[in-house]
Amino acid sequence: MATTVSKSPETRAKRIFGGLVNNPVLEDYSLRYAPSGFRKWSEYGVAMAALGSIAYMADLAIGGSLAIQYGFTNALWGILTAALIIFLTGIPIAYYSSKYNVDVDLLTRGAGFGYLGSTITSVIYASFTFIFFALEGSVMSQAFTLFLGIPIALSYIISSLIIIPLVLFGMTVLSVVQKWTNPIWIGLFVIPIAAILIKDPQTVASWVQFAGKSPSGAGFNPLLWGSAAGIALSLIAQIGEQADYLRFMPKINPFKKWKWWFAVLAAGPGWVVLGATKQLMGSFLSSIAATHGTPLANANEPIHMYIAGFGYAFPAVALILAAIFIFMSQIKINVTNAYSGSLSWSNFFSRLTHRHPGRVIYIFLNVGIALALMESNMFSVLGTILGFYSNVAVAWIGAIVADLVINKPLLKLSPSYIEFKRAHLYNFNPVGFGAMVIASIVSVAAFFGAFGPWGESFSAFIALFLAFSLSPVIAILTKGKYYIARDPHYHAGTHHDVLNCTTCGFEYEKEDMACCPAHDGPICSLCCSLDKECHDMCKTVGSIKDVPVKCS
Known part of the structure; x- marks a missing residue:
């Protein structure tokens, strides 16, 4: 062009x-504000499309991994702690994205990062989409291999390629896919748990006592709790994918404000309610899979969880139902991962190269990176990858939230609206960008042991505290002069x-x-x-x- x-x-x-x-x-x-003429979906339609992407199995895999690695109690409190933080930080982001009809990248530009400063966050967000695409694709591939008996490397390729046609047409097709698959998915999601609780209620007691590989058993350990919460906090960037849908929210109807607000809260921060529930289910089902003979090394794989779960309800077809459920779940989430990744890469490359060949081109880039991660067996080092990533993601979200809830309404140093256009922004704003960089460096150093075992376990909390605190401090020191260039x-x-x-x-x-x-x-x-x-x-x-x- x-x-x-x-x-x-x-x-x-x-x-x-x-x-x-x-x-x-x-x-x-x-790369734009979503205009009113294109936002033809109702509040319900946008919310259902956004919530449809929460069908992913990563929550189950993460919950299972946390229970196996840290034991039930530490996994439980780590999941609940992370869920509370994710919910609270998601509220302002969901509100501003819905009100001003911008995605999380454009929102970041106007929330203290500047025009080029947000290119770094575009890569952070793109990393989230391809890491979780790879994770979800790995889960689907495990089901393909177990069900069809094909090599896992071939399953990775199939799991990647089938997503591309579905995501080419953006929100127009995604809203339909999510809407019509939601009822079937909910049914398959609930049936195994209900069957287990009815037929074998003793499994709950076994779950509570589940120690996994934890040397301290199933009891509470603050260091293990901090590490578990840090890994669960890697999902904090999911609000970006929710915002990619919420930007199509219609204008607030003054006579039905409750309807708009309900949709925004449900589809925005509300995703984590279901997400945390699924993580707890993952820890529950991994304990059941382990008691049914699945090795601990494989008990965090959702296909084994649901084979065990459907075995209580329909033992003759447990593998078939588990495979169908996994396939549907992974398609629902990976169309969103591929879609959101294409948006983020488009923003990144357009600013650096001043060229834009189209969002569709970057679908192939995002899926290609995810496929490479799958082929390198990233699933086996899931905890390490997510633990490291959460430090940077939490610093990014913490800096945005501080700008939206402190710098704009309280300090009034940041514009009350979201200004995302190059013509009005400085290339770098030290408020958000500086807060994120400093918080990321310190927390990553803590994650690798620079401040001892306590710093390592609570590195994600360090990232959140520093980013949230430094943003208003830097805004005051700079008197907000780097928000608007003209x-x-x-x-x-x-x-x-x-x-x-x-x-x-x-x-x-x-x-x-x-x-x-x-x-x-x-x-x-x-x-x-x-x-x-x-x-x-x-x-x-x-x-x-x-x-x-x-x-x-």
Whole structure:
């Protein structure tokens, strides 16, 4: 996609986008504010699409791994502690994403990170999507191998390729897939647990006493609790995937505010209620799988959990039902992982290369990285990967939340709205970006033992505390001067008039537009991001008054 910018308006060529970008169904406004004209789903429809992605089996695998590694009690309190933190931090992110109709990357730009500062968080978020794609794909592949008897390496390839066609068409297809598979999934999810509790209630007592590999047995150990909570906190970035759906939330109906709020809370932070429940179920089912003869090394694999579970209800077809349930669950979540990853990579590369071939291209990149992780058997080192990742993810989310709940409403040093456009942002804002970097460095050092066993176990908590504390401190020290590079002409929250972009010629709502002196008129956020020749002249001293700009 070529870009031509000329000093003369008469000789300037229009920007030409490829077919993958011009098709709104394929592109799904991957780098933009989601306009009101495209947000045709109801609150219920958006919420069901967002909650459909919570069908993943990673929760079961994580819960099983925690119980096996740390014992029941430490796993229980670690899961509940992490769930509380994830729920509370998810509320402001869900609210701002839904109100201003932006994904988590655009939200990050306007919450103290700056235009280029958020490129780092794009990689953090992209890492979340391909790590969990690989984890979910591994779970599906284990089921393929056990059910079909094919090599695991081939199962990895199949599990990756079947996702791509489903995610090409973005929210248009994802909302349908999630809606129609939800009832079947819920039934298969509940039946094994109900059958176990009815036929063998003693399994609950065995679960409570389950020690796994823990040397201290099933009793409480604060170091093991901290480590378990840290691993569970790796799921804190899931709110980003929820925001990818919540950005399509319709405008609040003043007569039915409760309906909007209920959908936002349920589909936003509410995911962790089901997520924590599934982690506890994973610890429960792994203890049952272990008592049925599954080696501890394999008892955290959901396929073995559900073979044991369905064995109580339908022993003759337990393997078939377990395989169907695993396949459905993994498809429901990995379409979201692939979709969200494509959004994040699009944001990352568009800022660095000033090119955007289309969101669809990055689906293949994200799936390819995930496949490489699967083939390298990442499932065997699950705890280490998630424990390390959680430190950086928690620092990122902690810095965003501090800006949304302290710097904006209380200190009033951050703009009350979300400003995500390049034309109005500094490249780096030390408030969020600095807080995240410092918190990440310190917590990762703690994770690798720099501050002893207590620091290692509670490294994720260190990341959260530092990021949340440093953000307002840096905002006060800098007096908020690095949030806005120049006053916006159009910003989120204005009425929904449309303007023609002077570069590409398409119409966009004002929330997506900036006033551009280089092009002498309104410019859309994507064209602004991709411009290589303007050299940010709109943010230089005197440019606004010296260059005539035709913006209405």
